[in-house]
Amino acid sequence: MDVVVVIVSVVVNGLIVGALGRLLLPGRDPIGLPMTILVGVVASILGALVAYAAADDDSAWIGLPISIAFAVAIVWLLRRLGRRRDERVTLDPDRV
Numbered sequence: 701m702d703v704v705v706v707i708v709s710v711v712v713n714g715l716i717v718g719a720l721g722r723l724l725l726p727g728r729d730p731i732g733l734p735m736t737i738l739v740g741v742v743a744s745i746l747g748a749l750v751a752y753a754a755a756d757d758d759s760a761w762i763g764l765p766i767s768i769a770f771a772v773a774i775v776w777l778l779r780r781l782g783r784r785r786d787e788r789v790t791l792d793p794d795r796v
Contacts, residue, residue, distance in 0.1 A: 714740030717747075717764075721771025729775060730782035739778070743770035 715733075718740025722729050731739065747767025755762050 710741060710744075711737055713744055714738065716740065717744050717767045717771050718775075720768050721775050724768070724772050725775050725779070727779070729779060731775070731778055735778075739771055739774045740767075743767045743774055746770045 714737040718736035718738070721739060721743060722731075722736060744763075744767045747763045747765075747770050750766050751763035
């Protein structure tokens with residue numbers, strides 16, 4: 701039962717962090733709900749590692765804003781990669 705609770709907690713935390721990352725970056729995003737959760741989970745792991753390395757035990761709360769900043773950066777990167785793919789498709793004269 702403990703493993704299920706951990707998995708659900710990771711998914712919910714990933715959804716919250718990923719959604720906040722998407723909300724803080726205006727514009728359309730090329731990702732859906734599963735990718736939002738994945739972005740949030742990856743950002744949470746990166747944020748926790750940075751917070752653990754940079755802070756002592758009394759300031760462990762700093763991991764959340766760092767995680768959200770990582771989520772914004774990942775969403776921005778995905779948006780840029782998606783835009784490049786769209787530009788290649790629309791600029792290809794054979795596909796017009």
